[in-house]
Amino acid sequence: TNNGTLNIGGTFSGTIYVAGCIGYHNEDGYTVMNNIHNYKPITVSGENTYTGSSYVGGVSGYIQGKNTHKQLINHEEGDITIDFTKFDGTIYISGVSSKLQDKSENTENYGDIKVLGNYASSVYIAGIVAQSNNYYRYYAINAGDIDVDAQIGKSLIVGGMCSQGQYGGTYLECKNTGDFTVSKNSVVGQAIYLGGMYGTYTDGS
Numbered sequence: 001t002n003n004g005t006l007n008i009g010g011t012f013s014g015t016i017y018v019a020g021c022i023g024y025h026n027e028d029g030y031t032v033m034n035n036i037h038n039y040k041p042i043t044v045s046g047e048n049t050y051t052g053s054s055y056v057g058g059v060s061g062y063i064q065g066k067n068t069h070k071q072l073i074n075h076e077e078g079d080i081t082i083d084f085t086k087f088d089g090t091i092y093i094s095g096v097s098s099k100l101q102d103k104s105e106n107t108e109n110y111g112d113i114k115v116l117g118n119y120a121s122s123v124y125i126a127g128i129v130a131q132s133n134n135y136y137r138y139y140a141i142n143a144g145d146i147d148v149d150a151q152i153g154k155s156l157i158v159g160g161m162c163s164q165g166q167y168g169g170t171y172l173e174c175k176n177t178g179d180f181t182v183s184k185n186s187v188v189g190q191a192i193y194l195g196g197m198y199g200t201y202t203d204g205s
Helices: none
Strands: 005-012 018-019 020-037 042-050 055-058 059-074 080-087 091-094 098-111 113-119 123-126 129-142 146-152 156-159 162-176 180-182 190-193 199-204
Touching: 018 042, 042 055, 042 129, 055 080, 055 129, 080 091, 091 162, 113 123, 123 146, 123 162, 123 199, 146 156, 180 190
Parallel strands: 005 042, 018 055, 020 059, 042 080, 055 091, 059 098, 080 113, 091 123, 098 129, 113 146, 123 156, 129 162, 146 180, 156 190, 162 199
Antiparallel strands: 018 020, 018 059, 055 059, 055 098, 091 098, 091 129, 123 129, 156 162, 156 199, 190 199
């Protein structure tokens, strides 16, 4: 359980992994993560000249490998604010986990997500999981709002459950009640993919 506020700012030139509880976990073996909660806000700001991908999540950031996740909950106090004056790479942002493979049960987000600033590439935002590969999701709830007021060079992809689902997957008993807002001042260079449940759902999903 995290009860400490995260406020990260500065000038970066590499991948950013930020989360309320687990920033990065890459394990080839089988791992069970159970009953993990975030109760505090997360703010990430500044500049990043790295052109690869970065990950910000309310509970977990980048999680890869064969894992089972139960009761990962980002509470109402766990609002996420992303505000970069310059961001050259792709960013994945989620209320629960920004990248998550394999199985999850009882994942819930009640925190709001706000994205401000300037982004040269694409921005992926989701209530539950931003990037989801080879997955099974059972009983997920997003009740957090998503607000975007930003300049985005490529695409904006937003989903209540998942912004980018790929390589096969199943969602059962999942619900979104959060509102999505893209301000009239926002500029998106390519496409906007916005869905109450999924932003994009491709490659055999």
